[in-house]
Amino acid sequence: MKFLVTGGAGYIGSHMVNFLLKKNHDVTIFDNLSTGKFINKNRIKFEKVDLINLSKLNKSMKNKKFDAVFHFAGLSIVSESEKKTKKYYLNNVLATKNLIKSMIKYNINNLIFSSSASVYGLPTTKKISENHRTRPISEYGKNKKEIEKILIKFGKKKNFKSISFRYFNAAGADESAKIGESHHPETHLIPKVLESVKHRKKNMYVYGNTYNTKDGTCIRDYIHVNDIARAHYYGLKKFKNRKCTLTYNIGTGRGHSVLEILNGIEKITKKKLNIIFKRKRKGDPPILVADCKKIFKELKWKPKYKNINTILLTAWKWHKKT
Numbered sequence: 365m366k367f368l369v370t371g372g373a374g375y376i377g378s379h380m381v382n383f384l385l386k387k388n389h390d391v392t393i394f395d396n397l398s399t400g401k402f403i404n405k406n407r408i409k410f411e412k413v414d415l416i417n418l419s420k421l422n423k424s425m426k427n428k429k430f431d432a433v434f435h436f437a438g439l440s441i442v443s444e445s446e447k448k449t450k451k452y453y454l455n456n457v458l459a460t461k462n463l464i465k466s467m468i469k470y471n472i473n474n475l476i477f478s479s480s481a482s483v484y485g486l487p488t489t490k491k492i493s494e495n496h497r498t499r500p501i502s503e504y505g506k507n508k509k510e511i512e513k514i515l516i517k518f519g520k521k522k523n524f525k526s527i528s529f530r531y532f533n534a535a536g537a538d539e540s541a542k543i544g545e546s547h548h549p550e551t552h553l554i555p556k557v558l559e560s561v562k563h564r565k566k567n568m569y570v571y572g573n574t575y576n577t578k579d580g581t582c583i584r585d586y587i588h589v590n591d592i593a594r595a596h597y598y599g600l601k602k603f604k605n606r607k608c609t610l611t612y613n614i615g616t617g618r619g620h621s622v623l624e625i626l627n628g629i630e631k632i633t634k635k636k637l638n639i640i641f642k643r644k645r646k647g648d649p650p651i652l653v654a655d656c657k658k659i660f661k662e663l664k665w666k667p668k669y670k671n672i673n674t675i676l677l678t679a680w681k682w683h684k685k686t
């Protein structure tokens with residue numbers, strides 16, 4: 365089949381591209397390389413396209429007849445989204461609107477969108493299901509919620525099908541250690557700590573150790589990036605239905621505290637960390653764990669990477685090499 369991967373030069377998108385190539389599909393990437401880095405492989409078609417530019421996007425989309433589009437392109441640093449609201453709106457909401465317009469213009473109707481657990485805001489239940497209220501507390505989360513709404517609108521009006529996958533914390537790297545996670549600035553716990561270990565920095569700052577959790581630090585649900593890619597692939601079967609506007613959480617349903625992650629990193633890197641506790645940050649929910657019953661049941665998908673230390677090891681192998 366013929367697929368477009370927007371943001372295919374980024375962390376999760378590049379793993380999706382890898383996954384599709386292994387299944388021998390025809391893959392094209394549209395990416396503006398604002399945060400991503402394209403690693404050339406002979407079977408990938410790459411076009412430098414900024415989704416904000418609709419006429420350029422239309423030129424690139426014309427005559428391609430993709431069977432489906434995996435949409436990873438966007439900006440995703442939560443703290444930055446608070447300061448640069450316009451930039452985030454343009455690159456996330458407007459860019460996605462353009463993508464949908466262009467797809468409809470060229471009769472391409474199947475879209476898989478990277479949404480996020482940030483649409484939920486502060487959880488009111490122990491595990492978060494897709495029916496949980498959506499009250500995002502960041503601009504980034506608001507962008508994702510707005511896009512999901514747009515997809516629902518198009519699903520009702522046109523013959524437009526979509527799946528929004530709400531990822532919890534994407535983590536790890538491909539076993540080949542050729543691609544992995546890197547954002548600038550890096551705000552995600554695992555790559556941040558691994559980079560520090562690599563550069564022999566021992567001090568690790570942990571924001572808050574008085575949360576109402578087993579060890580006082582925040583708990584998150586870490587899902588391996590290749591499990592995310594596989595979930596997207598399983599999602600394709602839903603496009604056979606006449607109508608399709610779906611939402612699924614992607615997580616493991618299990619939470620790990622910040623201290624558990626740091627202990628895991630000490631174990632796999634064989635390096636001792638000097639943990640320094642700092643004050644809590646505003647807006648950090650104590651626990652964010654997915655309820656994954658819906659995706660388990662409807663897509664028959666389950667994570668293959670169940671052990672957090674295995675996930676950490678895949679990430680470490682990549683960081684060591686870069």
Ligand SMILES: NC(=O)c1ccc[n+]([C@@H]2O[C@H](COP(=O)([O-])OP(=O)(O)OC[C@H]3O[C@@H](n4cnc5c(N)ncnc54)[C@H](O)[C@@H]3O)[C@@H](O)[C@H]2O)c1
Nearest residue numbers: 371373374375376396397398399400415437438440478534
């Ligand atoms: N990493 C996570 O834990 C996580 C969690 C939930 C949701 N997501 C979502 O998944 C998607 C991918 O995240 P990632 O971690 O791989 O990010 P990333 O920054 O590594 O990749 C994003 C890619 O999109 C490209 N891009 C950005 N704006 C663009 C535009 N206007 N036109 C064309 N290309 C553009 C970038 O150059 C980059 O290659 C994002 O939409 C993000 O919000 C990520």
